[in-house]
Amino acid sequence: MKKTGYWKGFGSALLLVAMVTALGVTATAASRSIEVEDGIGISINGAKFTPRDADGKKVPVFLYNGTTYAPIRAVCEAAGMEVSYDSATDTVELVTADRVASQKPESSSYITQSRTLNEKLTAAQEKITALDVLARQAKQVTAPHDGYIVEINVKAGDSYDGRTAAIVISAEDGDAVLRADTSKIEKKIDKGTQVTVKRDNDKTLSKKVTDSGVDEEGKRYIDVKLTDKDIGNLGGGAALFSAAVDMTASYRATTSTTLLPASAVRGSGGNRYVYVVNEESNALGQRVLKVKKQDVKVLSEVGSTVSIQDDLSRQRVAYMEDRTISDGSEVMVYGE
Numbered sequence: 287m288k289k290t291g292y293w294k295g296f297g298s299a300l301l302l303v304a305m306v307t308a309l310g311v312t313a314t315a316a317s318r319s320i321e322v323e324d325g326i327g328i329s330i331n332g333a334k335f336t337p338r339d340a341d342g343k344k345v346p347v348f349l350y351n352g353t354t355y356a357p358i359r360a361v362c363e364a365a366g367m368e369v370s371y372d373s374a375t376d377t378v379e380l381v382t383a384d385r386v387a388s389q390k391p392e393s394s395s396y397i398t399q400s401r402t403l404n405e406k407l408t409a410a411q412e413k414i415t416a417l418d419v420l421a422r423q424a425k426q427v428t429a430p431h432d433g434y435i436v437e438i439n440v441k442a443g444d445s446y447d448g449r450t451a452a453i454v455i456s457a458e459d460g461d462a463v464l465r466a467d468t469s470k471i472e473k474k475i476d477k478g479t480q481v482t483v484k485r486d487n488d489k490t491l492s493k494k495v496t497d498s499g500v501d502e503e504g505k506r507y508i509d510v511k512l513t514d515k516d517i518g519n520l521g522g523g524a525a526l527f528s529a530a531v532d533m534t535a536s537y538r539a540t541t542s543t544t545l546l547p548a549s550a551v552r553g554s555g556g557n558r559y560v561y562v563v564n565e566e567s568n569a570l571g572q573r574v575l576k577v578k579k580q581d582v583k584v585l586s587e588v589g590s591t592v593s594i595q596d597d598l599s600r601q602r603v604a605y606m607e608d609r610t611i612s613d614g615s616e617v618m619v620y621g622e
Contacts (some may be wrong), residue, residue, distance in 0.1 A: 313565070323349040328356065335364055429455055434462045462512040463496070466533045469505045473586040473593075481510060484532045491522050508533075534588060543585060545599045550605035551584060551592045558584050558594075561600040561611060563619065577604055579613035 290419065301545045326347040328335045335344045337360035345357040358378060366383030423547040437454035440446055449572035456462070464483060468475055477498055483491040495515070510533065512520075520531075552560050568574050583595040604617065611617060 298346075320350060322355075325353060326356075328361065330364055335361075337361055337364075348557070431455075433457065438586050461516075462517055463529065463534065464510045464512060465507050466510075467505055468498075471588065472584060474506070479508070481508070482534045483510060483520065484534070485520050491516055491519055510559045532589075543593045543595060546592050546594060546598070546603060547605045548587065548590045548592050549604045550593065551582065558582050560594075561604040561613075562598070563617065564606055573615050575619060577611055577613065577615050579619055589620055 295572040316483075321489045324346055326349055328337065328347060331454075337347065337357045339345050339357065339360070345360060347354065347356040349355075362369045362380055368381035370379045371377070372379055407524055433455035435453060435455055438450045438452075439450060439454070446452060461570045475495060475498055476496050481493055483493055491512075493512070495508045496511040498507065500506050550560055551558055552561075559579050559581045563575055564578055564582050565573055566576050580596075581600075585595055587593075602619070606610065607617070
């Protein structure tokens with residue numbers, strides 16, 4: 287029984303293998319007809335496209351069971367792709383259009399030009415941003431640091447092109463300084479000399495000269511440094527800049543001098559003189575007053591006062607007359 291059963295099983299296995307082998311041979315050799323929908327058209331970027339094979343013959347495109355069948359090489363090459371076949375792996379290899387373009391020699395030049403244009407575009411955008419910032423800043427003038435206004439080059443109503451400084455301020459952490467032109471004063475005013483600073487509103491301040499010298503134009507000057515408190519006492523920085531300021535220097539002469547009204551000292555340059563009033567007798571024996579011209583040396587002129595080196599402390603000097611006088615003219619004294 288066991289032996290018979292064994293052979294039955296072996297026989298069944300042989301039969302099964304034979305049937306499978308027969309079926310395989312039949313499937314390989316068999317062919318059948320299928321129904322398809324032909325006449326399917328292809329459009330690429332809106333243009334009608336007719337696929338053809340390597341020999342230029344038209345290749346049909348059809349629809350079967352909901353799937354469209356078209357020649358892959360013809361369609362892909364029309365779309366700019368590169369198509370190849372690897373027989374070793376039975377693989378159709380497709381390369382997209384952008385990859386094909388990047389592998390061409392002229393593509394590197396295109397990429398370089400594109401990069402350069404992008405860089406220029408970025409630089410232009412940065413300039414536009416900077417100009418926008420400047421445009422906003424132009425609406426409001428802001429000093430870069432605290433300081434004092436030392437020069438104003440524009441006034442209301444002027445057109446301003448931005449090429450020159452509209453307002454000049456002192457250096458950062460700089461001191462406020464009043465400078466006076468002393469070119470017309472013969473006596474040199476040294477550092478440390480006491481001066482009185484006076485504004486036109488009668489505000490006064492007693493200070494000392496902090497510096498003296500000659501500027502780039504060859505004019506002598508003196509500087510007086512002012513503190514914030516000094517500026518406040520004189521009415522503020524804006525008032526000092528826009529209003530007249532007088533500066534009077536006081537110093538002690540090393541030799542005897544005579545102070546006279548400016549109208550009493552006549553002449554110009556090195557030829558300065560005064561008219562001294564003397565009492566004399568005329569031909570009739572009468573006592574008369576006559577003026578005598580006397581040369582003097584001017585030491586300095588400050589405002590309406592002139593300092594001369596000559597000692598005229600015991601002399602009467604004419605300083606105001608109602609008519610022209612000359613050396614030897616008779617005069618009458620109205621007041622002394």
